[in-house]
Amino acid sequence: MFYLLKLSLRNLLRHKLRSGLTALGMIVAIVAFGLLRTVVDAWYAGADATSATRLITRNAISLVFTLPLSYRNKIRQVEGVNSVSYADWFGGVYIDEKNFFPQFAIEPSSYLDLYPEYLLPERQKRDFLRDRKGAIAGRKVAAEYGWKIGDVIPLRGTIYPGSWSYVLRGIYRGADPKTDETQFFFHWEYLNERAKKRSSPLSDRVGIYVVGIREPGLAAEISETIDQGFKNSLAETLTETEKAFQLGFVAMTEAIVIVIRAVSLVVIAIILAVAANTMAMSARERRREHATLRALGFGPTFPALAIIYESLTLAVFAGLIGIALTYPMADFFAGKVGTLFPVFQVSPQTVWMAFAASLLVGLAAAAAPAWECYRMRITDGLSSVG
């Protein structure tokens, strides 16, 4: 009812300081809630950016162990497999340990074919394929360090010791906002060459195989077939969908995700306490007014609804502002943690949840005072000092 809205709004403005403070408290809490959910989303971002037509084959013991290069042909012959590429985690240091970004030695042409979401201009792709010491980098990491095509990028090896340098031949951008644009790729051949020279046990080995399949529905069967092929060998394999592989990482740090999720609930509880406090106070002050309305002939629902409207108006107002502020806050946070989270975006789902949370808080905060108002006896209310 229009009158109720008018009453609610004016009542809110009656105590500007109190309404303002309550709104401020709620805004801060909504921003915190949005930020926490975005952190959790970022955690799972890797898993979301996967493709159902890609499988990852790794050493069954753990990622720490490599697989022989000879496995490639065998995997390629499995029924349902389209193409096979491979990659090796390099884990080097760029100038300082703090500058973290993923680095992979790959089989360039097959890998790029399997990842069409890495968009690279034809010319750059050609230059990269041709140069054994060439490398390509994602747009975000290139921007972070001010790299340009043609720059020489030095890396200090940790797993593969020594100083390594590459010529940046291309900068790729992601086809999707969820695509990781912080990665650095170079030729596996270059890595293997030096490893062989040093007779390292790491030569002719790869970290993972990326297997492209025709039909996503056959993923489980194909995985099983591949693994069976290497059972009881020196390097048994574990093949799973790319999504399962990524989720595996998330699962390992699950405890932290759980903690963060729990904390976001605590945030809601805090807003609720603040809002409920304010609504209880303002309802108490207005007992006499509510009793008068009842005397005039308004049913008990009317003043109770007035309380609810007031709470909802404040909550929605604060919620909308809070949501609007979440975006710049997320950007700020992403800046602080650097490339720890390659994708850090406020998702539409987070926006809906924040809005729903503020509605819920608006209702819950008004519940008890509205109920008390509904049950109030007119004569009690009229004699309230307020």
Place this chain on the structure above:
Amino acid sequence: MSHIPLSYAFKSALARKLTTVLTAGGMALVVFVFAAVLMLSQGLKDTLVQTGSADNVMVIRRGAETEVQSAVERDQAAVIASLPQIAYGANGRRLVSKETVVLMVLPKRGSMKPSNVTIRGLSAEGFALRPQVRLSQGRQFQPGAAEVIGGKKVAQGFLGAGIGETLRLGLRDWTVVGTFDAGNTGFSSEIWGDADQLMQAFRRQSFSSVIFKLAEPSDLPAIKTRTEDDPRLTIEAKRETQFYLEQSEVMANFLNILGLTLSVMFSIGAVIGAMITMYAAVASRTSEIGTLRALGFRRRSILIAFLVESLILAVIGGGVGLGLASCMQFISISTMNWQSFSELSFRFSLTPAIALQSLIFALFMGFLGGFLPAVKAARMGITQALRAA
């Protein structure tokens, strides 16, 4: 000068029970989060620091950051094992252990979710180098046999790591013959076996790391110079405690940033809650204030009385929050350390310093929340206050 008694502040807080509970409750939650985050950080640090000994030295390949990434060839390991600064054990042997470290994926009990567990192959002196560790169940693994022992946290948390169970490593079946207790240290999250057996199973030619005990803790600089100057050696030596501290930097950093951001945001919420309550308290007690002033109490006394009331709310909230946080000490967090890539188990650790910090934080919030309203109360004109009755 007469001061308004403390009991006034107390009774006033009690009179408005609901608002007191809500405000103190908000503060309790904030203090809880604040304390819990500090406790988590502390727990992480405790685990990693305790994991090393100040008189042990960890030698890994230069440039490698973790044992998993490192490879120390046999000849280089031999050179290190012959360093003069190494201490001698009770049995007359040098306290040095050449070790191999790998990660293996094991499913967690219950959820069956896979996680990386550290498998460490030790030499004969490996145990002696870690005085914090003792065998709690079963027996030690026999060198030459396919036997391993599991750290308490791993035995509890992972399928296959408990006493009597079997693990499949490198095409062989290994029996878990014992469980060892390493307290809060990172070793509780590891599985130990014989270095030679494990290296054979994984077809490894070189060790991951070499650990030895210094006869004189101050000998480290001399060793560093010796090893870094020698062109044949591609290794670096670190004090064990330093090594483990560095391993947690990224994680500890992340926890700290997140925790700080959250605490700041939450505390704003709690301070606002306190302000709203105190402003309302002042507004509803206008006539009381007028009366008190008319009776002769000075402005400053009024200010202090309201401020004290706000601080009492804060102390109650802070106490409850801290109490809740201390219950978290029974909870253990088991997660993957990003840097070492392996499973790490640590707890919430409450220290007197953290308790003190939390209470101070609560008082600070109470002060901030109560200050402006208290000023408003103090500045009220007597006649205007009495008239509002």
Place this chain on the structure above:
Amino acid sequence: MSEALILAHNVSKSYRKGTQIVRVLEGIDLRVEDGDFLALMGPSGSGKSTLLNLIAGIDTPDEGSIRAAGVDITRLPESQLADWRASHVGFIFQFYNLMPVLTAFENIELALLLSKLSRQQREQHVALVLELVGLRDRMSHYPAQLSGGEQQRVAIARAVVSDPILIVADEPTGDLDRSSAAEILDLMERLNQEFGKTIIMVTHDQRAADKAHRVLHLDKGALSDSTAAPA
């Protein structure tokens, strides 16, 4: 004999005070005719406000019945009672009880929201009563901007705008100075004499009682007539 406007029969009401039960009204009978101007007086705690509340339908007696314009309001469920109040009763309170966030105009209009009148019709009625109480030029002011007397006049306007059969007033001059009180009482007298409004008023003020036709005294739960003989 035509039925009285208000007929209260054997009305009793008690309250719980802590652990005790206080019997405020015992077997009260009261008859109010259409067009009456009645004053209820008595010491503090005598139950005069209680009786007023019962007649006005904002409270229900423990025993007895109250008939208003032929309807036994004590048998009505709360929702119907609210509707009955909206169309039959006008309230004047000691502390005015205006909504501080609404203007004088809006406060008066509030009483008409429960009727089926259109917006235009409401505006007309409100303008009319504002004219009646002489506050046409202050209609956009908020209660905080009006004096006590002016606020009470707005309250009176609110009480009559829905054309009720009964106006109840609880200490209408209790918070006013002499001249404002006199204004209010004159207005109420006008309402009664010119417009034939039935008024029941609880008061401590002798001057207010003087304006009434009948004065009833309530003491220890019993009602007695103490109308002064016409001077």
